[in-house]
Amino acid sequence: MIPDSEVLKNQQAIDYLLPNINSASPSSQSQLSVSSPESNTSSPCVRSSLPNSPNNNETKNSSSRDWNLQRWRSPSRPGLTSSTTSPSSSSSTPNNHVRQHCLPIDLVKNKILSNVNRHDTIILIGETGSGKTTRIPQFLYHYYCKNHSQRSVMNGVIGITQPRRVAAVSIGSRVAEEMGTTLGQLVGYKIRFEDCVSPQTKIQYMTDGILLRESLSNHTLDRYDFIILDEAHERTVQSDMLFGIVKRAQKSRKRSSMKRTLDGNESPSHNTLKLIIMSATMDVDHLSKYFDSAPVLYVEGRIYPIEIFYAESKHEDYTDAALTTIFQIHRDEDELDSNDSQMQNTSIGGDILVFCTGQEEIESMVKIVQDLAPQTSGMKSCRGNLKTLKPYPLYSALPTMKQQQIFTRDPNDCFRRVIFATNIAETSITIPNIRFVIDTGRAKSKSFSPKTGFEILKIERISKAQSCQRSGRAGRLAPGKCFRLLTRAEYRLLPTFPIPEIQKCSLSNVILQLIAAGISDPERFDFIDRPSADSIKHSISKLILMNAIEKIPNESNENDDSSSLSFRLTEIGKKMIVFPIEPEFALMIIMSQKYRCTEEIITIISMLSIDNVFYVPNSERDVALAVHKKFASSEGDLVKLLKVFREYKESRQALAWCQDNFLRPVQMRNAFKIRQQLLSYCNKISIPIISSSNTENIRKCFALGSGLGIGLGANIALLQNEGGYRIVSFQNQTKNDKNNDCLEIKTLHIHPSSCLFSPTNKPECVFFIELVQTTKLYMRNVSIISKEWLTT
CATH class of the missing domain: 3.40.50.300 (P-loop containing nucleotide triphosphate hydrolases)
Structure with a gap:
């Protein structure tokens, strides 16, 4: 590698x-x-209980023959099956007109709508090429919005989530084209920094994160009549959170609707939130059980051998x-x-x-x-x-x-x-x-x-x-x-x-957002796959130390067991949740007032929020590395990033400047947009934008702003005799300690891309942003800090 x-x-x-x-x-x-x-006609992986799943295929035949030449057609399955002839049986492929207007899912449109009518939640497993992502929202719109007999059922928006920005944009554009409407009118999309919707929008594609942020201020998602969670098999943190949040919104709206119905104010179906979960492959038994035995529908795709x-x-x-x-x-x-x-x-x-x-x-x-x-x-x-x-x-x-x-x-x-x-x-x-x-x-x-x-x-x-x-x-x-x-x-x-x-990442942001969404006891949140109790408790403890959340007093319960406790946002937590970034970065912005360097902290966080901005083409490798050295700082990578942005901002020809300095202009533009957004949020919550020329204050804010060992303040390492680094909080532990966790974090090294990287002249004490495992365990975005800071 x-x-x-x-x-x-x-x-x-x-x-x-x-x-x-x-x-x-x-x-x-x-x-x-x-x-x-070798030849095989079985189709892979829809759910583990089916005989054609990857797991059962391998169990049934220990050789890997089942995974060779495959005609990826769906065998007979419970639910829906398209009656279309498989394209693999013909030597010709349908022309563009046919592909646009006759996809496999079109043939089962009425059965899908019938199930949507009867159930609040359905799970749709559509093989690649079935047309589920583009067609289902159109089915719902034409049936519920244009059908006079159903129009009273739908007054809101059909929201479709995608894990990635590029999919939300490209699919939204395609559906607008298919429906003959201008993008941003009837059909639109919404991603970070791009809001292509209007009051007339009825079909809105968006990223998971956009809907998640919306749920913080609108717990019942009242703006939507239908929510479609697409690409659910990817099981991102955001999608797993949305499973529980949308399920909770459904139950809340159903209770509210039942109460109003009993009062004679509305029909039972008027306030219902319908949910459609779409995936190409997934463990659907588990998903169906989570959504109260929701029906699972299968649609064939159009896949060739x-x-x-x-x-x-x-x-x-x-x-x-x-x-x-x-x-x-x-x-x-x-x-x-x-x-x-x-x-x-x-x-x-x-x-x-x-x-x-x-x-x-x-x-x-x-x-x-x-x-x-x-x-x-x-x-x-x-x-x-x-x-x-x-x-x-x-x-x-x-x-x-x-x-x-x-x-x-x-x-x-x-x-x-x-x-x-x-x-x-x-x-x-x-x-x-x-x-x-x-x-x-x-x-x-x-x-x-x-x-x-x-x-x-x-x-x-x-x-x-x-x-x-x-x-x-x-x-x-x-x-x-x-x-x-x-x-x-x-x-x-x-x-x-x-x-x-969600089972292998830090849950600090998850817990903070759940509490902001009105879920006061995050340990009891209905996760589809529950993270470990240790991970949840660790994140709750960390947020308490960061002063982002606090326990809600409960006089009737003196038991201090965290599983029986509820939490709420503190005043600092309410400010942190405004920023769409990691809690540690949000706290840095708030604490930057103390160090009088808010503008610099926001600029650096913006640069840390993008992909690597430095470009090193193979044909000009030595030239590019030499140019990048002019941004280097003896204080470390955070000051280096600050210098890059300041020069970019001052340049009159940004594109030419990026090309001359071997920097990626797209990433620099993204950093600029993120910075503008963070500045606007500071203005919203009355954080003054103070600037400082003292770069020591900037490093102190990152390393010590939230308190030593708390938030980013835990990312401090000391140089060891053998030339590597060890985390400060593990210094007093030895290999004989029973609770020795430092063995999990082995010797650290400064990443070769850092301006502090040197085989011989290594700083004694450093602060880092990220750990990356390649051939070694590397610290990235490293800055020098004074050892004396740790004792003051």
């Missing part, structure tokens, strides 16, 4: 990869050998293996399938989608392919001259305009695209013309330990369900192939479903 700080250099990549594509023989000098695919290939040997350096596989595909899969009418108008037989772990990794691999592609164009393959290979990045922080470029494909283009994407491309969006998928089998994930109180960001293996979704991307429009960079044995060891994010 390539560490974050290390990038495969251009010439090394050329020397390593080009020999593998110069040969006309597909097997010659192959760096990533694959085993032959997919060949699954596995690596014959393990590849720890998965980025290297992925790059090699790209050029193998480009060399060996250049022949257009004469029976595939879908691709008849293109010169290349399909694009490549590569699943990566993050933005830095994506941009590094994009650059390598950009450098190598011209040298492959015109080379001889076993089927003729190779065409041009053109790489594209895709991640959530990419500008909307650049994201939209990926969804358009000119049939006359004479090049093959390689799209490097995060797991945003698993289910949220559909990229046209994808015929080949390279699945690295990995994703970035945070892991939290309540014993140490620290979150660690690291790269982990994905689940079988996620792997199924990734391979399915290759069969949306035509037969495809998926290359898994895992052996069959490695694949069998993957968990069936991913661990919910």
Whole structure:
């Protein structure tokens, strides 16, 4: 695995990869050998109790044969089944008109509406390509809003949540186009910094976070008649919170409606909140039970046969293996399938989608392919001259305009695209013309330990369900192939479903938001999958120490057991919840008044809230690193970020300035927007914007503002004799201590990207923002602090 700080250099990549594509023989000098695919017609993973789930498939047959060549059609299942003919049975693919107006879900529209009428909550499992995300809101609108007999039932909005901004924007735009309306009128979307809705909007796409923030001030979500939680299988923190919050809102509105009905003021259905949960794959038995035995409906997708290939040997350096596989595909899969009418108008037989772990990794691999592609164009393959290979990045922080470029494909283009994407491309969006998928089998994930109180960001293996979704991307429009960079044995060891994010992250923000949403006893909140009691108690204790929450006095109960206690926001907590950032950062803004550096703290937090702003192209690596050094500060990375933003703000030509300084202009614009938003929230709660030129105060505010060992004040480490660092709070513990938690946080190192990184001249005491696990456990965004500060 390539560490974050290390990038495969251009010439090394050329020397390593080009020999593998110069040969006309597909097997010659192959760096990533694959085993032959075998035939199977079973469909993967809908729920663990079904015989065709990944878990049961592996149990039934210990070989991995079941996971090779697959015709991904849904077998007979309880619920709804589309009667449409599978596209895989025909050599032709429906034209654009048919795909737009006759999706599989259209054939079961009446059955879906019938179930919506009879039940407050339904669960819809729609395979990839079924059309559930775009069509269901339209079904509801036309039936309940335009149907005179049903119009009294619906006066509010149909809200549809998406885990990611790019999906909310692109799907909202598509639905507006299908309904023949201007985006922002009947159909709109709302994401952070972009509010494309109006009073006329009846169908609103939004991120999970937008609806969650709305629930803080409107506990019963009165603005909505229907809420659709899409991509529920991703099990993000926000989606798991929304499960419980929407369920609570449903019950509250039902009680209110029943009371008004008894009083003769309204019909029983007038105030009902309908909920539709949509997913491609999920443990639906568990979900149905959580929502009081809600009915589960299944709809087939439109998926073509997919060949699954596995690596014959393990590849720890998965980025290297992925790059090699790209050029193998480009060399060996250049022949257009004469029976595939879908691709008849293109010169290349399909694009490549590569699943990566993050933005830095994506941009590094994009650059390598950009450098190598011209040298492959015109080379001889076993089927003729190779065409041009053109790489594209895709991640959530990419500008909307650049994201939209990926969804358009000119049939006359004479090049093959390689799209490097995060797991945003698993289910949220559909990229046209994808015929080949390279699945690295990995994703970035945070892991939290309540014993140490620290979150660690690291790269982990994905689940079988996620792997199924990734391979399915290759069969949306035509037969495809998926290359898994895992052996069959490695694949069998993957968990069936991913661990919910809420069970492996810090819950401080979750607990604070639940209390703000009127849930005074967060330990009794109805989580679909309950986090550990230790995690909940740790976060409650931390918020109490941060003076964000306090116990509600209960004279009738003298028991001090936290499980029987209720909490409320303090005055500081009420200010913290205004800011849509982590509680630790919100507290820093509030405490910055004491250190008289509010403007600087807000600026630094804005820079910490974006993805890495520094760009290091392989072809100009030395130049870029030299330019970045001019921003370096002997005080550390926080002051460095402050210097970057100040110069950006003062520049007259921001785009040119970013290009000259090898900085990502999109991220700088995002930081600027976040800063403006935080400044407006400060004005809202009467926090004066004070500026200081004393950078020592800035570092003190971050390290000590909330109190030593509290909030970010716990992120302090001291240099050890062996050259590594140890957390201050663990200094007095030894390996013989029974309750020694420091063993979980091993020796820390300053990340090589830090301006404080040095093999010899290491600072004695540092403060850090984040821990990242790669080849070592690294501290990122590090600043020097004085050891004397810890005793004052």
